[in-house]
Structure formats: C-alpha cells, structure tokens
Amino acid sequence: DAKTTQPTSMDCAEGRAANLPCNHSTISGNEYVYWYRQIHSQGPQYIIHGLKNNETNEMASLIITEDRKSSTLILPHATLRDTAVYYCIVSPQGNQFYFGTGTSLTVIP
Amino acid sequence: DADVTQTPRNRITKTGKRIMLECSQTKGHDRMYWYRQDPGLGLQLIYYSFDVKDINKGEISDGYSVSRQAQAKFSLSLESAIPNQTALYFCATSDPPRTAPGELFFGEGSRLTVL
DSSP states (O other), X not given: OOOOBOXXXXXXXXXXXXEEEEEOTTOOTTEEEEEEEEOTTSOOEEEEEESSSOEEOSSOEEEEOTTSSXXXXXXXXXXXXXXXXXXXXXXXXXXXXXXXXXXXXXXXX | OOSEEEEOSXXXXXXXXXXXXXXXXXXXOSEEEEEEXXXXXXXXXXXXXXXXXXXXXXXXXXXXXXXXXXXXXEEEEESSOOGGGOEEEEEEEEOOOSSSOOOOEEOOOEEEEEO
8 A cells, every 4th residue: 555654743824824745655546645634533534635636625725746746735724723633645546544643733823 | 413423432441351332324335444543643444344245454453353234334343352452443434436436434433441
C-alpha cells in the first residue's frame, strides 16, 4: 500500500487559508487521494477525494500535482471549528483505508 | 438516530475477560470496518468485511476476531483482553466503488479500558 507523509502539526490564523501538504511518492495509478479530519475523539469525517484533477467542494479544495506524488488540502477561510487532525490517505478505488498519524491543525484566533 | 451505531460506548473490563463490541448500520452499505485508535495516534485497521461472506485482516488483527452476522451488523471480539488493548475503537461503513470510490462513514466510537 502507498504511504503518505504529513507534517505533525500546523497553525493557521482564523480567516486565513490553511494549506495542508501531503507526500505520496509511491502512489499507484489506480489509487485515489482522500482527506479526512477528526475533531477531538469523534469518528473521522470525509472531506474530499481526487484521482488526478484538482477538486473543490463546499468544505475544501484538493490540489494534486501533475506527477501525483503530492497533494495539498486547502481550507479557504479557516475557522476555530476547523481545528482537528487531518488525515491524507491513498486508497485503490476506495478499498482498505489506512490512516497514518495525520496533521494536527490548530486555528488561532 | 446515527447511521452507524456502536455499543457499548464505554466499557471497563479486567485482563483476561472476553469482550464484544457491536456495530450496526442503517446505511445499507456492504462494506464494514473496525479501527483502533490509541491516545494521540492515528487509526489502525483491525479487520474489514466487503460482504457477509468476506472477512479480511487489517494491520493489527492479532488478539481480535470478528463476525459479520448480517449486512448491517459487524462485531469485534477480544477473546482475552489485555491492558494494551485499551483504546478507542471505531466502526465504519462504505459502499463499494462503482462509478466513484466509496467514502467511509464512522460510528461514534467505543472506548475500552482493560485493567
């Protein structure tokens, strides 16, 4: 399975864009990039996913590099409620989701 | 009501006891998963099931067993609990990918303490 590398922690000022990077240099052609977040000890929540193209939804944008070896999750206007652990996962067509340790994002007032 | 329900939500038990965590879902999904989360760490996949007759080991299946009683029910058992199995356990479901890959839907978690 492809593995991902994320920074352990990041801070972001409230109202600013939060850019969370993820490296997945061994990603295979049929593997999607997923992002989830976990607030406190709640069950993780799906944010967005993509294969090759950049994606945007009401929560975030996902930018995938052309070689697919890295991606960035963008929260355009971070709020205090976005403070959470963010997980980047690569998975072949939604089979077997393996979570790493994620990035702990703190949004600062 | 939650789409993915875990019982019990909290349990304290003693070393050597048999424990069962239950998960039921009303989403109609074929796929179900059990994850474990230790304090301050990410989630680790224990077992997963893609349909009633399909059971697969995940990253950390030793010391655990599962039963898929029906499409909607997936139970996790600790035959003889030990203290390092103290953790937060999550059940999740997903649809099989068809035209687009499925996403995971999580329960609220079951906090298990083994003394």
